[in-house]
Amino acid sequence: MKKYAIIVAGGSGSRMRSNLPKQFIEIGRLPVLMHTLIRFKEAFADIDLILVLPESQFDFWKELCQKHHFTVAHQLVKGGNSRFQSGKNGLAVIETDGIVAVHDGVRPFVSKDIIRESFEVAQAKGTAVVSVASKDSVRVNGQAIDRQTVRLIQTPQTFQVSIIKKAFETEELSTFTDDASVVEFADFDINLIEGSYENIKITTPEDLEWAEIILKRNA
Numbered sequence: 001m002k003k004y005a006i007i008v009a010g011g012s013g014s015r016m017r018s019n020l021p022k023q024f025i026e027i028g029r030l031p032v033l034m035h036t037l038i039r040f041k042e043a044f045a046d047i048d049l050i051l052v053l054p055e056s057q058f059d060f061w062k063e064l065c066q067k068h069h070f071t072v073a074h075q076l077v078k079g080g081n082s083r084f085q086s087g088k089n090g091l092a093v094i095e096t097d098g099i100v101a102v103h104d105g106v107r108p109f110v111s112k113d114i115i116r117e118s119f120e121v122a123q124a125k126g127t128a129v130v131s132v133a134s135k136d137s138v139r140v141n142g143q144a145i146d147r148q149t150v151r152l153i154q155t156p157q158t159f160q161v162s163i164i165k166k167a168f169e170t171e172e173l174s175t176f177t178d179d180a181s182v183v184e185f186a187d188f189d190i191n192l193i194e195g196s197y198e199n200i201k202i203t204t205p206e207d208l209e210w211a212e213i214i215l216k217r218n219a
């Protein structure tokens, strides 16, 4: 089975309010994005890594790779104006069938076990989307609902290549917040698998403090 991971890091990171794009901020002396790429390479030595970045950041990224002697092989692909477009650009360079995980570049703490399980489930069932239970009570439009029915969606979101490619033939809709919503819109079933509360998405400044704590816990 040919394995791919599209690491999307083409966003603007506006909620981080940092001059340095959040994927390049160092945690434990290594840029966030390098931690993420290393996790996937550790899960599968033979995986093809596709890194989606704004084209304007290519040179800076290459400088960072030299500075940190970062040798994990990956293909650089230019980002789009939305996460959907960035994912689509990543998919466009995949030419064989197989299994592909799409993962936020800013989720550096995904475990090898979760990555591997997502590939196994996607191979068997076509799709595998990582999720966790809500630890808080939940209300929708002010109305309390049974939180047992709620799942918080993370990445990786892993698919048979033929399925996700077919799904991305659609026009982009504003309801597409992740790849699972695109694939579901194309009428494929979404299989949820168990994620981890450590698999945070670095979004706002305090997430960087959590990130340092998680990194120390894992050391």
Ligand SMILES: Nc1ccn([C@@H]2O[C@H](COP(=O)(O)OP(=O)(O)OP(=O)(O)O)[C@@H](O)[C@H]2O)c(=O)n1
Pocket: 008, 009, 010, 011, 012, 013, 014, 015, 016, 052, 079, 080, 081, 082, 083, 084, 086, 087, 104, 105, 106, 201, 202, 203
């Ligand atoms: N045009 C875009 C927008 C988002 N992403 C990626 O999708 C992931 C999840 O998005 P988020 O964390 O929300 O990043 P941003 O969109 O960059 O952040 P913000 O909404 O705060 O601007 C990130 O790795 C981000 O780089 C992308 O590849 N291309």
Ligand SMILES: C[C@](O)(CO)[C@H](O)COP(=O)(O)O
Pocket: 083, 104, 153, 154, 155, 177, 178, 179, 201
């Ligand atoms: C894909 C995702 O990380 C799943 O939780 C999330 O939907 C990304 O959303 P954002 O608006 O780009 O933060």
